[in-house]
Amino acid sequence: MVDLSVRVGSVDFANPVILASGACGFGRELSEYVDMSTIGGICSKGLTLLPREGNPGCRVAETASGMLNSVGLQNPGLEAFLQNELPFMTGLGTRIIVNVAGHSTNDYQKMVERLGAPGTPVDVLELNLSCPNVTEGCMTIGATADGVYNLVNAVRSLTDKPLWVKLTPNVTSISETAHAAQDAGGDAVVLINTLLGLAIDVKTRRPVLQNNTGGLSGPAIKPVALRMVQECYRLISIPIIGVGGIMNAADVIEFMLAGASAVEIGTASLLHPAACAKIIKDLTAYAEDNCLEALSSLTGELKLW
Amino acid sequence: MLKEYEAALVEKKLLGIGNVLLTFACEDIAKMAEPGQFVNVSCSLFLKRPFGICTVDPIGNTFSIGVKEVGAGTKDILTASVGDVFSILGPLGHGFSFDGVKKIIAVGGGTGIYPLYFALDKAKRKGIPAICVNGFRSWQDAFFLSECEELSEKTIFASDAGDLGVKGTVMDALKLLQPEDLTDATVFVVGPEIMMKKVSAWAHVHQLSCQVSLEKRMACGFGICLVCVCKIKSDADNMPFHHVRCCKEGPVFQASEVIW
Numbered sequence: 001m002v003d004l005s006v007r008v009g010s011v012d013f014a015n016p017v018i019l020a021s022g023a024c025g026f027g028r029e030l031s032e033y034v035d036m037s038t039i040g041g042i043c044s045k046g047l048t049l050l051p052r053e054g055n056p057g058c059r060v061a062e063t064a065s066g067m068l069n070s071v072g073l074q075n076p077g078l079e080a081f082l083q084n085e086l087p088f089m090t091g092l093g094t095r096i097i098v099n100v101a102g103h104s105t106n107d108y109q110k111m112v113e114r115l116g117a118p119g120t121p122v123d124v125l126e127l128n129l130s131c132p133n134v135t136e137g138c139m140t141i142g143a144t145a146d147g148v149y150n151l152v153n154a155v156r157s158l159t160d161k162p163l164w165v166k167l168t169p170n171v172t173s174i175s176e177t178a179h180a181a182q183d184a185g186g187d188a189v190v191l192i193n194t195l196l197g198l199a200i201d202v203k204t205r206r207p208v209l210q211n212n213t214g215g216l217s218g219p220a221i222k223p224v225a226l227r228m229v230q231e232c233y234r235l236i237s238i239p240i241i242g243v244g245g246i247m248n249a250a251d252v253i254e255f256m257l258a259g260a261s262a263v264e265i266g267t268a269s270l271l272h273p274a275a276c277a278k279i280i281k282d283l284t285a286y287a288e289d290n291c292l293e294a295l296s297s298l299t300g301e302l303k304l305w
Numbered sequence: 306m307l308k309e310y311e312a313a314l315v316e317k318k319l320l321g322i323g324n325v326l327l328t329f330a331c332e333d334i335a336k337m338a339e340p341g342q343f344v345n346v347s348c349s350l351f352l353k354r355p356f357g358i359c360t361v362d363p364i365g366n367t368f369s370i371g372v373k374e375v376g377a378g379t380k381d382i383l384t385a386s387v388g389d390v391f392s393i394l395g396p397l398g399h400g401f402s403f404d405g406v407k408k409i410i411a412v413g414g415g416t417g418i419y420p421l422y423f424a425l426d427k428a429k430r431k432g433i434p435a436i437c438v439n440g441f442r443s444w445q446d447a448f449f450l451s452e453c454e455e456l457s458e459k460t461i462f463a464s465d466a467g468d469l470g471v472k473g474t475v476m477d478a479l480k481l482l483q484p485e486d487l488t489d490a491t492v493f494v495v496g497p498e499i500m501m502k503k504v505s506a507w508a509h510v511h512q513l514s515c516q517v518s519l520e521k522r523m524a525c526g527f528g529i530c531l532v533c534v535c536k537i538k539s540d541a542d543n544m545p546f547h548h549v550r551c552c553k554e555g556p557v558f559q560a561s562e563v564i565w
């Protein structure tokens with residue numbers, strides 16, 4: 001039997017396939033299609049201290065090999081999450097990652113203190129410094145190395161749980177923000193969140209999305225994500241979780257070769273609810289066909305020209 | 306466990322200009338579907354496309370959807386040939402509630418007639434009387450006329466062109482209903498948003514319970530992405546509304562809950 005397990009810092013995962021934030025809710029709907037205990041882990045929808053209704057109007061635009069979304073962090077808020085969603089997630093039998101978003105440093109601190117308290121059944125906190133669909137916090141913090149450093153630094157001492165820092169690709173140098181995350185005590189970086197984009201309706205001559213812009217996801221962004229994973233792998237020493245356009249097992253292998261220790265699957269689940277299960281099955285077959293003892297041995301094995 | 310189905314197109318029937326009834330082989334959907342629920346159907350573009358379920362044949366294990374060509378996705382779906390296989394999720398969402406329904410006034414416009422047809426069919430099987438009010442652009446655009454007549458006690462058609470039934474919209478057709486037609490009736494409306502809004506207001510004036518089927522742009526269709534939300538009245542003090550998923554809590558909502 002092939003060993004699909006991976007380790008990201010101090011946390012081990014049964015396999016490298018994690019459901020990405022915002023593309024799996026809190027696991028309820030996908031659990032009707034997939035045995036969630038077979039998945040490496042699940043990352044919650046981006047949470048804020050208080051409930052948010054998100055952006056008004058049309059929130060999705062289809063693009064070539066991808067989509068734009070402008071959901072705007074609609075979520076039930078921290079308290080309702082702890083009461084109604086976390087107990088459900090705990091019952092899924094998989095690793096639990098909570099995506100933490102906020103308007104201000106103070107918001108992040110309060111959330112990290114609460115979610116990162118020793119007894120909470122959460123394995124990892126993922127700091128969302130990268131949502132492009134809100135006007136405060138998130139991407140505005142993650143846009144600069146200083147912003148990333150200061151935020152991670154401000155929450156680091158508040159929890160013993162692993163802190164993953166989810167970064168935005170909408171920067172000049174991803175390795176600079178990744179470095180900042182590492183320097184401030186982040187346990188891993190998650191690369192990447194969506195790319196800021198625009199879609200126009202030529203009939204109405206207006207943006208398709210009522211938020212005007214949205215975040216691009218899906219296969220369209222995979223080459224960008226892979227390049228960023230590879231660039232950071234060479235320049236930082238903390239683990240990398242690769243995200244962006246993964247649709248199948250071959251995509252996972254690419255991300256691992258580029259330097260990812262684990263991966264997250266977003267848009268693929270929107271298209272095919274059981275995509276993650278199929279990917280895990282195909283990863284097993286790949287490892288067997290290639291006589292790999294441990295899938296994790298692939299991480300960073302890319303040989304550059 | 307729920308599944309994504311690989312379903313073959315088994316029949317294609319031209320109904321009216323640009324409207325085609327597509328029948329697929331899928332035992333589970335045929336057996337599980339309720340009126341007002343929808344399926345999300347693959348096409349050559351990135352996202353699937355949602356369509357209300359129009360008929361089911363739980364013995365022959367098929368179901369059908371009516372598709373109107375409006376853009377690249379529907380065009381692609383309509384170029385398919387019998388035997389082509391589609392990837393389909395469904396049945397999805399919450400359909401019409403028949404709880405306590407004694408009589409139905411089904412009001413349809415455009416492609417709204419498709420899910421209503423399924424609702425009328427269920428009503429007939431349950432012995433619930435129905436009145437059908439349908440609006441079309443013109444006689445040439447019209448379809449399902451005799452089918453609706455067969456399933457309803459009374460049928461009123463309206464056309465913008467005036468060459469079929471009443472000249473005007475469904476609002477003009479509703480004026481022709483007699484007071485006794487309204488007694489104990491529940492209104493089911495599916496059609497363009499502006500029409501559903503007007504019919505909801507009409508139902509409110511006549512103190513009739515009303516269910517509407519909302520249409521939002523969707524991605525997943527099963528509740529995980531939150532791109533399809535509708536504005537629904539909230540009873541929380543500090544919140545005038547909630548964003549609720551059209552694909553999961555809907556697409557059918559009580560009209561009285563909807564903020565248009």
Ligand SMILES: Cc1cc2nc3c(=O)[nH]c(=O)nc-3n(C[C@H](O)[C@H](O)[C@H](O)COP(=O)(O)OP(=O)(O)OC[C@H]3O[C@@H](n4cnc5c(N)ncnc54)[C@H](O)[C@@H]3O)c2cc1C
Nearest residue numbers: 354355356357371372373376377378379416419520521522
């Ligand atoms: C629950 C539900 C049930 C539906 N049932 C049916 C049905 O029974 N029969 C049927 O023919 N169609 C139905 N539709 C609409 C159908 O899904 C769209 O027409 C289709 O997705 C358009 O795809 P396209 O690629 O052809 O058009 P696109 O190129 O995506 O769009 C063409 C035009 O249609 C508009 N449009 C596209 N999708 C929607 C939408 N969801 N709501 C409002 N406007 C839209 C766009 O703004 C654009 O102007 C339903 C939609 C929903 C959400």
Ligand SMILES: Cc1cc2nc3c(=O)[nH]c(=O)nc-3n(C[C@H](O)[C@H](O)[C@H](O)COP(=O)(O)O)c2cc1C
Nearest residue numbers: 020021022046069192193217218244245266267530
């Ligand atoms: C509809 C939608 C909602 C998302 N919501 C969040 C979110 O709340 N927090 C977050 O960190 N990322 C969010 N993302 C980004 C994804 O987690 C992921 O980083 C991105 O989509 C790229 O991966 P993919 O191409 O596999 O989807 C969202 C993506 C989509 C498509």
Ligand code: FES
Nearest residue numbers: 524526528531552
């Ligand atoms: S379309 Fe994804 S939640 Fe409704």
